[in-house]
Amino acid sequence: GQSLEQPSEVTAVEGAIVQINCTYQTSGFYGLSWYQQHDGGAPTFLSYNALDGLEETGRFSSFLSRSDSYGYLLLQELQMKDSASYFCAVVLSWGKFQFGAGTQVVVTP
Amino acid sequence: DAGVIQSPRHEVTEMGQEVTLRCKPISGHNSLFWYRQTMMRGLELLIYFNNNVPIDDSGMPEDRFSAKMPNASFSTLKIQPSEPRDSAVYFCASSLGQGAQDYGYTFGSGTRLTVV
Numbered sequence: 001g002q003s004l005e006q007p008s009e010v011t012a013v014e015g016a017i018v019q020i021n022c023t024y025q026t027s028g029f030y031g032l033s034w035y036q037q038h039d040g041g042a043p044t045f046l047s048y049n050a051l052d053g054l055e056e057t058g059r060f061s062s063f064l065s066r067s068d069s070y071g072y073l074l075l076q077e078l079q080m081k082d083s084a085s086y087f088c089a090v091v092l093s094w095g096k097f098q099f100g101a102g103t104q105v106v107v108t109p
Numbered sequence: 110d111a112g113v114i115q116s117p118r119h120e121v122t123e124m125g126q127e128v129t130l131r132c133k134p135i136s137g138h139n140s141l142f143w144y145r146q147t148m149m150r151g152l153e154l155l156i157y158f159n160n161n162v163p164i165d166d167s168g169m170p171e172d173r174f175s176a177k178m179p180n181a182s183f184s185t186l187k188i189q190p191s192e193p194r195d196s197a198v199y200f201c202a203s204s205l206g207q208g209a210q211d212y213g214y215t216f217g218s219g220t221r222l223t224v225v
Binding site: 035048 | 140142151152153154157159164165200204213214215216218219
């Protein structure tokens with residue numbers, strides 16, 4: 001079976017760095033993806049890691065280690081607008097994702 | 110591009126009634142996905158289409174749910190009869206080919222369904 005675990009909530013101040021961990025138990029997958037969702041909004045794509053290692057996109061970076069069944073999303077130079085839910089998702093097969101329960105990031109002044 | 114367009118944005122219906130949710134994917138995208146989001150179960154994939162053909166409907170909860178994609182620019186998700194436990198936000202998403210992995214889905218704004 002498949003399951004993903006991520007913390008339910010993280011709080012940090014503006015300008016700080018936040019790391020959201022995602023651990024998974026799945027027997028084979030294509031990669032790990034991250035999505036951001038603001039309250040009442042649609043999930044938006046942030047990143048995808050097909051290979052082990054770090055992918056950097058501006059202030060956000062994502063990391064995958066298949067041997068450790070672990071990934072993370074790193075949010076740097078936090079801004080108030082980064083307050084949102086962040087979901088990791090494993091790509092099980094073409095087009096088929098399984099999403100984690102999401103991590104609520106609260107950014108305080 | 111207007112993005113993925115869903116209608117209605119909000120729907121309140123009585124138990125037992127038929128509900129139809131609509132989705133227009135991004136022009137040129139050939140894959141379409143229906144997701145459901147609840148606090149208890151998170152984001153769940155219900156069904157997805159590639160080139161208008163249903164590929165995997167294993168996430169459809171039961172026979173009360175059906176989805177169609179009669180052409181490349183339109184899809185419906187129908188619930189008949191609706192039940193209170195169907196209350197959720199239903200998202201439609203589209204992607205270009207294998208792009209779901211590399212470039213991600215583009216989600217619509219969702220339909221918030223309340224069944225009373």
